Structures are given as structure tokens and as C-alpha cells.
Amino acid sequence: MRSKRIGAGASAMTAVLLLGACGGGGPGGSDGDFTEGKLVLAVLNDQSGIYKDASGPNSVKAVRMAVADYQKKYGDRAVVDEIEVTSTDHQNKPDIANSKASELYERGGADVILDVPTSSAALAVANQAKKHKRVFLDVSAATTELTGGQCNKYTFQWAYNTYMLANGTGTTVTENGGKNWQIIYPDYEFGQNMTRSFTEAIKKAGGTVQGTIPTPFPNDNFATFLTKAGSTNPDVIGTMQAGGDLINVVKQFNESGLKEKGIDLAVGLMLITDIHSLGVDQFAGTMFTDAWYWNMDAESRAWADRFRDETGTRPTFEHAGNYSAALQYLEAVQEAGTDDADAVVGKLEGKKINDVFLRNGEIRAKDHLVVHDAYLARVKKPSEVKEDWDYEEIVTTIPAAKAFPPAEASNCSL
Amino acid sequence: MNAVLQYAVQGLAAGSFYALAALGLAIIFGVLGVVNFAHGAFYMLGAVTAAVLLDTLALPLWWSLLVVPVLMFGFGVVVERLLVQWLLRLDPLYNFLLTFGLTLVLVELVKQRYGVSGLPYKLPGALSGRVDLAGVVLPRYQLFVFLFSVAICVLVWVVMTRTRVGMIVRASTEKPELARALGINVGRWVTPVFGFGVALAGLAGVLAAPFRAITADMGNNFAIILFAVVVIGGLGSIVGAVVAGFLVGLVEAFGQAYAPTFAQILIFVLMALIILVRPAGLFGRKEATA
Numbered sequence A: 001m002r003s004k005r006i007g008a009g010a011s012a013m014t015a016v017l018l019l020g021a022c023g024g025g026g027p028g029g030s031d032g033d034f035t036e037g038k039l040v041l042a043v044l045n046d047q048s049g050i051y052k053d054a055s056g057p058n059s060v061k062a063v064r065m066a067v068a069d070y071q072k073k074y075g076d077r078a079v080v081d082e083i084e085v086t087s088t089d090h091q092n093k094p095d096i097a098n099s100k101a102s103e104l105y106e107r108g109g110a111d112v113i114l115d116v117p118t119s120s121a122a123l124a125v126a127n128q129a130k131k132h133k134r135v136f137l138d139v140s141a142a143t144t145e146l147t148g149g150q151c152n153k154y155t156f157q158w159a160y161n162t163y164m165l166a167n168g169t170g171t172t173v174t175e176n177g178g179k180n181w182q183i184i185y186p187d188y189e190f191g192q193n194m195t196r197s198f199t200e201a202i203k204k205a206g207g208t209v210q211g212t213i214p215t216p217f218p219n220d221n222f223a224t225f226l227t228k229a230g231s232t233n234p235d236v237i238g239t240m241q242a243g244g245d246l247i248n249v250v251k252q253f254n255e256s257g258l259k260e261k262g263i264d265l266a267v268g269l270m271l272i273t274d275i276h277s278l279g280v281d282q283f284a285g286t287m288f289t290d291a292w293y294w295n296m297d298a299e300s301r302a303w304a305d306r307f308r309d310e311t312g313t314r315p316t317f318e319h320a321g322n323y324s325a326a327l328q329y330l331e332a333v334q335e336a337g338t339d340d341a342d343a344v345v346g347k348l349e350g351k352k353i354n355d356v357f358l359r360n361g362e363i364r365a366k367d368h369l370v371v372h373d374a375y376l377a378r379v380k381k382p383s384e385v386k387e388d389w390d391y392e393e394i395v396t397t398i399p400a401a402k403a404f405p406p407a408e409a410s411n412c413s414l
Numbered sequence B: 001m002n003a004v005l006q007y008a009v010q011g012l013a014a015g016s017f018y019a020l021a022a023l024g025l026a027i028i029f030g031v032l033g034v035v036n037f038a039h040g041a042f043y044m045l046g047a048v049t050a051a052v053l054l055d056t057l058a059l060p061l062w063w064s065l066l067v068v069p070v071l072m073f074g075f076g077v078v079v080e081r082l083l084v085q086w087l088l089r090l091d092p093l094y095n096f097l098l099t100f101g102l103t104l105v106l107v108e109l110v111k112q113r114y115g116v117s118g119l120p121y122k123l124p125g126a127l128s129g130r131v132d133l134a135g136v137v138l139p140r141y142q143l144f145v146f147l148f149s150v151a152i153c154v155l156v157w158v159v160m161t162r163t164r165v166g167m168i169v170r171a172s173t174e175k176p177e178l179a180r181a182l183g184i185n186v187g188r189w190v191t192p193v194f195g196f197g198v199a200l201a202g203l204a205g206v207l208a209a210p211f212r213a214i215t216a217d218m219g220n221n222f223a224i225i226l227f228a229v230v231v232i233g234g235l236g237s238i239v240g241a242v243v244a245g246f247l248v249g250l251v252e253a254f255g256q257a258y259a260p261t262f263a264q265i266l267i268f269v270l271m272a273l274i275i276l277v278r279p280a281g282l283f284g285r286k287e288a289t290a
Helices: A004-020 A056-077 A094-106 A119-132 A162-175 A189-204 A223-230 A243-256 A272-278 A298-311 A317-336 A341-348 B002-032 B039-057 B061-087 B092-114 B140-162 B164-174 B176-181 B186-208 B218-233 B238-258 B260-277
Strands: A038-045 A082-089 A112-115 A135-138 A155-157 A180-186 A208-215 A236-239 A264-267 A287-290 A361-363 A374-379 A392-398 B130-133 B136-139
Touching: A038 A056, A038 A094, A038 A317, A056 A082, A056 A112, A056 A298, A056 A317, A082 A094, A094 A112, A094 A119, A112 A317, A119 A135, A119 A155, A119 A189, A135 A317, A135 A341, A162 A189, A162 A236, A162 A264, A162 A287, A162 A374, A162 A392, A180 A189, A180 A223, A189 A208, A208 A223, A208 B260, A223 A236, A223 A243, A223 B002, A223 B238, A236 A243, A243 A264, A243 A272, A264 A287, A287 A392, A298 A317, A317 A341, B002 B039, B002 B136, B002 B140, B002 B164, B002 B186, B002 B218, B002 B238, B039 B061, B039 B092, B039 B186, B039 B218, B061 B092, B061 B186, B092 B218, B130 B140, B136 B140, B140 B164, B140 B186, B140 B238, B164 B176, B164 B186, B176 B186, B218 B238, B218 B260, B238 B260
Parallel strands: A038 A082, A038 A112, A112 A135, A135 A155, A180 A208, A180 A236, A236 A264
Antiparallel strands: A287 A374, A374 A392, B130 B136
16 A cells, blocks of 8 residues: 555645545545544443443553554554544443434444443444444443344444353353252343343253242342242352342352352352452352453463553453454454445454454354353452452353354344 | 241341431431431441451451441531531522532542442451351341341430430420520531431441442442431431331341332332321421421
């Protein structure tokens, strides 16, 4: 193509011209295949609420790391010089997510929206992506609907879904002898979805679900729910609570004496920030399914070290997922030579990927679910912890094909 | 039978948090006429302070039960002097809005400083584990919480009814004009009473620390139930707040056991019934509704 210096000069000229023309003129010389001569990656997530630590501002930093790595890798050969990363707070509310997404695509010039935790908010953004024909790479929302009944051409689910969580934990714990289950779940879409997924997985593995108990959301008193769940003497109590509610459940479970009666606790969705905030001793021995762990191998660890230099903390799988999604998006743009969404989607579809986050990853063309290896993890005992955030031991790797539902089972038609 | 007893103790333990915090809320309302919406935030601050003291100074629960209420008392005094006192002469709505705003500020500050996923707290060994009472196995900490808060409530009641200070406070609550006419400086008691109410909320927070998730948002839901408690007990009624606190705890526990979907709604159904049958609350005086 052209040399970097000319490119940069021309893009500066373009900027001046654009200013002069009040943004009316089309991009002239450099980066002609990019709207307004630049690429805009918009991170839309929870910047202040319950999912702030799990993803939040540090996911924006992870995306910036991906941009830096892309620029370092391609240098002069990069098809676009100016890459902007923006950050927007959706407060986990679907209505705010909906209007912010529309605004980002329409006026913010966003080429791609990233992250978006909270299933209902993510579904709203997926709708906007479809409407504006722009790319949406979801990392932090778990609903299977994103790549199921409500899938669309521009939406991808990058890190995990409820099937992966239920299949990993439900199946493995049942096969390891936890035949009889009681499930307590927060009584809203996510909890109900998780309970259905778990019940299916447990039955398939030869176990029984003795009962399911809905709980208010949010809630801080689970003592009696737990006593009631324990009254049928199950092998396992499965909790589908997340975040602060999960911490309430675990604290009160440990107090209840159910453990001494031989009843284990299985956790539906757990992030490393939950272990960190409650303390490793309270969770010791708990099994759960993880999409990625910062200390699972040398490559992950090296990236986690860089992440710590940037943020002062260790990454969750959602942080790593955002890095991966941004990086692979940039690679696809590089290949396509344009930010045109249809061209970029074409490059992403069916791509097989191995990066710091995705192992044996594949962007399924049929439903845009990104399948990859998942991990069954166990929380370490306090005596096994060797450094800060050293909380997980990977028990088994669940191969990509088993970790996610088969493509044939998907009811998505793009 | 065994299960029923277990549910009852769990309900009384949960009720202990409500009773202690509602007691503070009732005292503040009684003397200042302030509906303190920030009470949930003060409860949260109590728990967060205990967690920070444990983390930085290795201060165990026992000491926190003493130190945190003292700190919270000081904080309450500062809040009253700096903010609340200026609005006391105006419509109560102003202080309601002020304390609501204060809640938002405190919650955001804690989020900024300590994040959103919460702080760890370890229970002292002496309080962990279970006790076997004639075949009924109960978590030791739940029993402790119940007995401790009953003791505090009795103590407050004794101070209120048997000491000079208590009589002055009650006189200031019930007949401020008359109390003034008798030469009692009612205004002097406003600040310490506010501080005392805040300290009780903080104390409930410390008790909750080993048992509940310690997050900036932990007081939000709590505050809503707390207002139901105070309405059920009768606004400004000290005995009412305590009785209603334990009652709501029991309703919550048995609701969870026998009608899980309705566990939280039941509390508000109870509140609605009380308002219908006894608008002033279980122990409220008729004037309180005026």
C-alpha cells in the first residue's frame, strides 16, 4: 500500500478538510475505505454498578491493549492509522443500553460495540446492531438467546453462555458422585435459564433434581432457603446466584452446617473477583466452570502480567475476552481492508482462532457463537495459594466441541 | 419440629439486624422528626468499617462491636452538625431528600474506594460452628447475633425508661414545648441522639459483616425493609421498632420456608394489613399519624 508517513500526513489533511467541510465531505486520500478515516471501537458496559469489577473500566483498558498490539504487529502495514477506543456506561439497564447503542452507531461513528454484560441489555444491543448493520461482539452476557432465537448477522457471542456453565459444572459434579441436587436460583430470566440448563445437564449425566427453590433478587438473607434445600439431604446444593447474592449464599451456607452433613455447594456462575472479595477460605474446594484463568499457562500469565502493569489487578475471563474480541476484530479489519461491517463479518465467520483467550476457538458461521475450550476449576485451599489472585486449580479442560452446544442444535437462522 | 425451630432462630437472627437498625431509626424520628433515609447507608458503613479495620489493623469482631459504633457516633454527629440541623425547621421532606442524597454519595464513595464486588470478613473461631440444643443444631453465630441484639435493645430500653437522660429524651420526643417550659434544653439532645441512632445502624452493620456480602449496595434493599419495619412497629415507637424488627425477621424466614416466591412480598403484605387495621402501627400513638 502506501507508506505510513504519507498515510499519517494525509489523514491529518483529511481531518482538516473534514473540519472545514463541517464533516460533510467524504474521506479523500488516506484510509478511504474507513468511515471518517478512522476505526472506532466502543466498549459499552457497567462502569459503576455490580459488574464494574468483573469487566467495567478495565475491559476498556484491555481493548486498548489489543489496539496497541495490533499497531505494533502491523506498524506501517496497518490498513488504518487512527483507532479510537470509547467507553460508555449502560448501568445494566436494557433501555439505556438500547439508546446508547443506537447513539454510538449513529453519531459516535462506532464500527463495533464490545462487551455488554447483562443478558437483557445485550439483547437490546444486538437488535441495534442488526438495525444499523454494524458489528457487535458480546463478551460478558450469558444468555443463549444471543446466538439462538434472537441471533443476527452482526452479533457474535465471544466468551461463554449458560449452556457452557451448566454443562461443565452440572455434568462433571453429577458424574463425580453428586447425584441428588437441590437448586436455588434468583427468580428472573438469567436464574430461570440457568436452572433449566443445569436440570438438563444433571439428568443427562444420570442425576436427579429433587427440587428447585426460587429466591428474590437481589436478596441478602438465604439462611432459610438453604435449610429448606438441605432438608431433603441432597448430595449437592446448586446456587445460580451471582455477584453479591452469591457471596451471601456462600457465607450463609458455610455457617449453616450443611457441609458437615456431607452436602456440597456447586456454583453456577463464578468470577475470580467473587473469590477475591469473599476470601479463598470461604470458597475452598468449590467446583465451577471457567472460560479462562489468568494463571492457566505461561501465555495467559504473560498477558496477565501486562494487564496488571496497566490496571494494578489480575484479569477476569471477561477482561481477557474483551482483549481477544478486539484483537480478532482488528485482524479481520486488516484482512478486509475496510471497516465495512459485511466485509468484516465475512472475514470473522468460520475463522479458527488460537489466542491468549481462545484455545481451539472457532467463530461458528451458523450462529456466530464462538466455541472454545472451557475449564472445570476448583477453588484452592488457603494453604495452596502462593501469590495474590492465585485462587484456581484447573481440574479438567472441556474440549470446545463438548463445552458448547452443537451447531445442529441451534435454532438460529442468520 | 426441628426444622421449625431452625427457621425460627434464623428469623430471629435476621430480625436482629432489623431490630437494631430500626431502633436507631425510631429514636432519630422521635427526637428530630427526621425520616432518615440514609440509615441503610450507615448500616453499610458499619459493615465496611469493620471489614477495613479487620484488614488493616487485624481488629477482630469483638473490638469492632465496640469501636465501630463509637466511630459511627462521631460520624453521625458530624452529619447532624454539618447538614441535618439546617433543615430541621423546614418541612420534613427536605431532610428526607437530604438523607436520600447522602445515601447516593456514601454508596458511590465506597464503590470508588473499595470497588463493587465486596470485602472479605472472617468470623472469629469462637463464634463459628454449631451448637446442639436438645437435638436442634443451630449455627452459633446466629444465636450470638440474636442474644447480643436483644441485650442491646434491653439496654437502650432501660436507659430510656430508668435514667434521667432517657427521660429528657422521651420528654423531648413527646412534649417538646412542655419540656422546654420546664427548663430542659431540648436542642442540646438533638445531636447526640442523631449520633446514637447512626451508631445503632453501624452496630447492625458490624453484626452483619460475617454473615452478609459486604458491598456498597448492601444497605439499599435493607433500607426498604427497614421502613416497613418502622411502619409496622409505629413511627417513633421504640418498643414497636424492636418488636416489629423481630416479627419481620420471622415472617421472612417462614415465608422463605413455606412460600419462597412470596418471601419478601409477605413483609409488605403485613405492612399493608397493619396500616389498614392500625394506621399508627402496632405500638404507635395516635398523634404520630397527625
